[in-house]
Amino acid sequence: MDAGQLAVQAEAVHKAFYDKQTRITQQALKAVDLQIPGGSLTALVGPDGAGKTTLLRLMAGLMQANSGVLEVLGIDVGRDPQAVQDRISYMPQRFGLYEDLSVQENLDLYADLHGIPKARRDERYRRLLHMTDLARFTDRAAGKLSGGMKQKLGLACTLVRSPDLLLLDEPTVGVDPLSRRELWQIIQQLIAEEQLSVIVSTAYLDEAGLCDRVYVLHEGELLAQGTPTELRRHADQRCFIAVPAAGQNALQLQARLIDADQLIVDAVPHGGAVRFVTQPDLAQIQLSELLRGASVRAAEPQLEDGFMVLLRARLGAVHVEVDALQQELKQEQPPSGRAASGGSEVVIEVRDLVRTFGDFTAVASTSFDVRRGEIFGLLGPNGAGKTTTFRMLCGLLPSTSGFLQVAGVNLRTARASARRRIGYVSQKFALYGNLTVRENLRFFGGAYGLHGKQLKSRIASVLEQFDLQGQEHTRSGELPGGFKQRLAMAAGLIHEPEILFLDEPTSGADPLARRAFWRRITALAESGTTIIITTHFMEEAEYCDRILIQDAGKRLAMGTPQQVREQVQPVREAGQPILSMEETFIGIVERSRNGQHDGRGALA
Structure with missing residues (x-):
């Protein structure tokens, strides 16, 4: 497509849904205006319920706007949706792979649906299978692929024909960093080689930073637009890194900063320190009182910093109430949290844990323990065995040995007894x-x-704790993603468990929702609740006290985030940036694999 042409033009587009x-x-969507040039890579970002998916579905001709004009590839999509659909490809959040069919059979099915002549298929298949590295798995059932490989197969099926415009709705949700990097390499290769226009919605602001232009949506309105560099400038001269003074804790400093929401826009843990963004009128004396002796240096703004500044300016202070939660938990439990006991009591003990499925070993002789009030992270690529480990810890799956x-409670002999003392929030929304x-x-x-x-008392309590008042009579299936996640947390905590298992609870959540989530989690841990969590947001x-990284069912690394980081970056010279956890994770997994490709796409 000619870069001088517009891929999408919207004028006062409005969409409402009546229940x-x-x-x-x-x-x-409320009176959205935008112009997206052809041949570009464009990102749609915004909190849950911002309207990103609705806008993509309107572009795809799957629904009609109530008012306004929306042109896609120069065609009025409201008047002639079929003409648009003949020239685009759309990959929704839950792409419809047929899990009983093989990789090749899924490709053939979508080629049939799109009417691709058989003479054109072989070359297209060869190219797509090479790009996605699926050529070795054409006979494997789609249901036996890891999450990352399923997403790559979904993208290949979406692209069995050569579209002029590709619409992707959060294509990397639930995908590990290695697979996420591979998916973006495929997208960038398609743009470079086929001059393809791509519009992608994403919860990852680092992905949006790879795009030519970013559109920020909030509650159906276009809040801001520009290049990643232009949007970063909203946080100019307001980004800092604070290193806690001796005897201080980085997570406690981060919690203190993010709770001061009239003064601080954002605060996240960063390599044993805290990265934070200030409000524009913050006085030095106010900052000194918050830091309590921590040393501070300026930091370059990132796209996520600019995003958070824009949202805070729109929303004002967004405070997560944790005092009532902490007080209630302390009344119900003895003072055995991290502050009281240093987390010395072991509540989970794992020794030589093995789980096999036929000839396949999903978990190979793993050992570790978790202490009361600890936040323990289970990390690994898709198919690494962490979900299998997780399900055994929850009592949902028996171990082989x-x-x-x-x-x-010994889970080999009394799983039901242990389950009464734990809470569980699954990877996929599992409520009714x-x-x-x-x-x-x-x-x-x-x-x-x-x-x-x-x-009745516990329902009232969790409704308040998770800001669900006003939603009591809403069907849970109709809630935005962020509210669904809060409801799942409320259901998992309603019986006040000693241990809470969270399986990728922030998958697909925007940065604002993730900050609120982690503030609640750190409050729970401080009150003595033990947290076991899996996540693909490295x-x-x-936030974790310790992490365990697995691949192919084997333990690769375990320790505090800093101890694990030192396996990849043992010595950091003056001026050298701290390795991010994503870079650390990729470094550890790639070093373990030694460049070998042995078919680890199989689901653990």
């Missing part, structure tokens, strides 16, 4: 979509043995 049951009209004790928020909480509370006044490993 017949609640008789409420939800405004999804080895010793596994959780909350003082046709039940309301309150009905889900009542059901899960009852399943955990809560009844009467106790159940920067979230910085």
